[in-house]
Amino acid sequence: MSTQAVNTSKTIPVASGAQTEGGHYLEFINTPLAFMRRVFEECGEVGQFDMGGLPTVLMIGPEAHEAFFRAPDDQLSASEAYQMMVPVFGEGVQYGAEPHIERQQLKIQYQGLKHDKMSSYAGVVAQEVIDFTKDWGDEGEMDFYEAFTDLTLRTSTHCLLGSVFRYRLTDEFADLYRDLENGIDPSALLDPNQQKETFKKRDIARERLQELITEEIHRRRDAEAKGEEPLDDMLNIYMTAEYEDGRKLTEHEITGLVIWFMFAGHHTSSNTSAWTLVEIARHPQYHAELVGEIDKLFDGGQELSFNALREIPLLEGFIREALRLHPPLNAISRRVMKPFQFKDYLIEPGCNVMLCPWVAHKLPEYFPNPETFDPKRPAPDNVFAAIPFGGGRRKCVGNAFALLQVKAIFCELLRNFEFELTMPAEDYQEIMPALILRPSDPCTLRYKRRKGV
Ligand code: HEM
Known part of the structure; x- marks a missing residue:
């Protein structure tokens, strides 16, 4: 890694399991959600991993989200982090402008x-x-x-x-x-x-x-x-x-x-x-x-x-x-352009910082019984908890x-119409093949026209 995420008073914890070639890149690509959960479980609110040579700092929790979202563009740049979109949208458009x-x-x-x-x-x-x-x-x-x-x-x-x-x-x-x-x-x-x-x-x-x-x-x-x-x-x-x-x-x-x-x-x-x-x-x-x-x-x-x-x-x-x-976007990223301090951690220019709603939305402090689907769940008080x-x-x-x-x-x-599952409930799984979370194949449901309609 050419750039290290270092800090003044505390060293940013680093996730285990980096390969000599590519660091954590392959694990991130193959199982992104499980990987980010593992980084959080091992490292906590702030944890570093190696994205194929790019030091990346995963930040989880409302305080970390708030610091990330409040930072100005010339400190945390979305354009620099999302350059992969430039050939799709075109030079001179959004991240290419x-x-x-x-x-x-x-x-x-x-x-x-x-x-x-x-x-x-x-x-x-x-x-x-x-x-x-x-x-x-x-x-x-x-x-x-x-x-x-x-x-x-x-x-x-x-x-x-x-x-x-x-x-x-x-x-x-x-x-x-x-x-x-x-x-x-x-x-x-x-x-x-x-x-x-x-x-x-x-x-x-x-x-x-x-x-x-x-x-x-x-x-x-x-x-x-x-x-x-x-x-x-x-x-x-x-x-x-x-x-x-x-x-x-x-x-x-x-x-x-x-x-x-x-x-x-x-x-x-x-x-x-x-x-x-x-x-x-x-x-x-x-x-x-x-x-x-x-x-x-x-x-x-x-x-x-x-x-x-x-x-x-x-x-x-x-x-x-x-x-x-099941938040669709789970690698919300920025490139650090100027030193970025979060609590005791100083994240250096050249690193990426990343948020993962899928991990953050299961913090029990903000979402009691987080794995339970509850359509009557009250919204959390902290506006940066659900992102x-x-x-x-x-x-x-x-x-x-x-x-x-x-x-x-x-x-x-x-x-x-009324709708029913055609498979056991747990067979509808989450996958993230192209950086967007989606249901696994097949995602079949049965529909029936409602009586009298
Ligand atoms: C940005 C999620 C639908 C247009 C974003 C971001 C997220 C998001 C997380 C922030 C990305 C970041 O900070 O890097 C979603 C979800 C949607 C949805 C979950 C549907 C359920 C839409 C729709 C449109 C749209 C329908 C357009 C009609 C945009 C644009 C931005 C954005 C233009 C970029 C804003 C900026 O860079 O300042 N979206 N989005 N999104 N979204 Fe959506």
Whole structure:
């Protein structure tokens, strides 16, 4: 290791089991969750390991989270830690952009998530669920990891790129998106630009996606020139947005912003939906209450509205617990750029610091009986105890949209169907093959249309 994490008064405990070649890299890649739990059990709140030559300090617990999230970007840098995303989003976009440009891009992203936009998204998501389930028949079995991956790709594309693009969502678009996803594997952590078939395909896919988005931009400009009203979606926001110096976004940047938002919101939301459904099926004792809560929303036959989505505490409890026990993102990272002091530990520039919600969300001081799934569990008093959406200055900007989307999906699903497990409850396991926690294969559940619906 070239850089050591040293401190003034206390030595940071180091995890056992480093290999001469690569340190703990292989164990981290092969069994990331068990590995991080082991580091915490051995080392406590602060523990160091060797990520293939990069000294990495795992920090667990609300005080450590708070220090991490409150540190400024020039001390703990997200961009430097997430360079593997740059070839996917593109140079000049988010982690590949200058900090002042990234900040303005984030502001532009935020415009698509304002209250007035969100209220229209609830209906879009509900309609997608109705279309998605229309051929299900009265009963059947389905892999719900796959189903939610598909459904949330449709909902994200619909909200982000509008209905025209969504309904022209061809196999080509899905294939390109898959090639981009396959371009993020754990080896990208060490070198995102290595000569590798999947990385070459990733770069080709990005270029082609830019062509498709550019075509859509030109189609819209032509339509507007003929007097058509502009569409009310994210792509329109990107097309009309300006940086502080008056410059418009290039097509390269717009493509990058689309991919960035799709990546940030797609699997995180689809896996949260899959876990929520597994947990609903695992806990039939709550079914009557849950269905009662949902049916009340639709009393009088009205459509799902944004406001109605605020009044479903038990469903919210299920989603919150799914996010506590199965948080999708578990390697929240920063590169230390300036010495970073936490309690008695001084972490030196050149190291990475990392948070792992999956480990932190099981601390019994904040979550009594942590392994128990309890949809009525009160939220902990300390706001830095539960961090499925991160925290501080880089807290997830899609938090509210993600919750709206998952709630809208479940309102429509539970309004019409009941769900049961098809395997013993413990066979639905957690895996993290591409740095996002998801249910193991197969994730099959049985559905039955509710009587009288
Ligand atoms: C950031 C989780 C859905 C957009 C984050 C972070 C987490 C997270 C943990 C912080 C990462 C860090 O600090 O390094 C989740 C989960 C979601 C979800 C669990 C779903 C259940 C979404 C959606 C969108 C989105 C739907 C977009 C519509 C973003 C963006 C950031 C972010 C743009 C970066 C913010 C920044 O760098 O300042 N998300 N997210 N997320 N998320 Fe989400």
